Amino acid sequence: MAKVQTVTESASTSAVDRAIHRILAELHDGLRHGFFEFTLTCEIVGQERRRLTLRAGKSHQFVIPKEECVRPAAPTSDSCDGSDPSAD
Secondary structure (H helix, E strand, C coil): CCEEECHHHCCCCCHHHHHHHHHHHHHHHHHHHCCCCCEEEEEEEHHHEEEEEEEECEEEEEEECHHHHCCCCCCCCCCCCCCCCCCC
16 A cells, blocks of 8 residues: 655655655665666646655655645746836
8 A cells, every 4th residue: 555645744844855755765776676667647636736656666655735846937027018127
């Protein structure tokens, strides 16, 4: 059965950081052994969180809040409304 890690397990480390750490650890273990299968899937679950599932011998699940995954779009400047300082 998969272990589900949530944000409440460690307030100091983000869920994305924990997932990346586990992914790299499993990749290193697989390379050390020489033969392995590695599957990574993601789906949107309740409250727009992402459930990242890693299958590499064992299964690991990480539930990641939307805020950690979706970055706001960078503001765009528009020469028509005066928000672009380089426009003449």
